[in-house]
Amino acid sequence: MRQIPVDTTAATVMVAKPPQPKVKDRRTGEIATDIDTGAKLMTVDVMFAANDEVEILSITVPETGISGELAMGTPVALTGLIARPWENEFNGQKRHGIAFRAVAVTSLADMAAQTKAA
Numbered sequence: 001m002r003q004i005p006v007d008t009t010a011a012t013v014m015v016a017k018p019p020q021p022k023v024k025d026r027r028t029g030e031i032a033t034d035i036d037t038g039a040k041l042m043t044v045d046v047m048f049a050a051n052d053e054v055e056i057l058s059i060t061v062p063e064t065g066i067s068g069e070l071a072m073g074t075p076v077a078l079t080g081l082i083a084r085p086w087e088n089e090f091n092g093q094k095r096h097g098i099a100f101r102a103v104a105v106t107s108l109a110d111m112a113a114q115t116k117a118a
Contacts, residue, residue, distance in 0.1 A: 004084070004085075010051075015044065016047045019043065019070055043060055046076065065079070085098055086099050
């Protein structure tokens with residue numbers, strides 16, 4: 001499936017909802033894992049502001065890619081962000097959308113604190 005890289009250099013990105021485990025099956029509560037590495041997958045909702053528009057995006061990221069305290073309002077950097085269009089059919093209804101995935105979500109507040117301490 002096609003993956004589209006997302007340029008975040010001109011965007012302001014802040015945590016809207018702290019990381020939560022990504023649930024693969026809501027009926028069983030099974031947590032999703034990365035196919036390649038087996039790492040547990042997390043979902044982080046972020047406020048993505050660019051070009052005078054603001055959206056809340058739900059980003060999937062491996063648990064190992066989450067660094068720093070990601071409380072609501074924390075400015076973050078998104079490493080390796082891609083968008084992937086998806087489509088499926090369930091009970092005769094077609095659904096489609098865009099899924100977002102990142103290699104890492106890193107707190108910029110932690111970096112600012114380290115810079116001030118130095």
